[in-house]
Amino acid sequence: LLSLGTGTTSVFDKTYTAEETAKWGTARWMLVIQKMTSAASSYMTDYYLSTAFQALDSQNNYLRVQENALTGTTTELDDASEANMQLLVQVGEDLLKKSVSKDNPETYEEALKGFAKLLSDRKKLRANKASY
Numbered sequence: 001l002l003s004l005g006t007g008t009t010s011v012f013d014k015t016y017t018a019e020e021t022a023k024w025g026t027a028r029w030m031l032v033i034q035k036m037t038s039a040a041s042s043y044m045t046d047y048y049l050s051t052a053f054q055a056l057d058s059q060n061n062y063l064r065v066q067e068n069a070l071t072g073t074t075t076e077l078d079d080a081s082e083a084n085m086q087l088l089v090q091v092g093e094d095l096l097k098k099s100v101s102k103d104n105p106e107t108y109e110e111a112l113k114g115f116a117k118l119l120s121d122r123k124k125l126r127a128n129k130a131s132y
Contacts, residue, residue, distance in 0.1 A: 007091070095108055096108050
């Protein structure tokens with residue numbers, strides 16, 4: 001299973017004081033809650049799938065690719081400017097160089113190539129079985 005994310009902001013890195021939040025209106029609360037629930041859903045789904053694949057001793061059959069620290073205009077869903085597209089390309093290129101996890105020092109680029117090879121090998125195996 002290859003799970004491709006669209007990226008998230010560092011919503012959980014931000015802390016708020018009681019004094020700050022006491023001044024918020026409904027719109028501000030809705031914005032923060034929406035970001036938190038959206039990110040939480042993504043994190044929990046990844047955690048569940050990762051745990052399930054590990055329990056089945058199939059952790060090599062699951063890869064989540066997601067940038068969790070988007071900033072600036074890269075977080076804007078409606079910014080299709082050339083400059084922002086170039087920033088997003090750079091985000092993707094930088095992500096390919098990052099380690100998959102603390103436990104897995106393999107880069108995303110290496111992991112994706114390995115995943116593609118695994119899928120290709122399995123397709124060839126199925127094709128060979130079908131020709132019998």
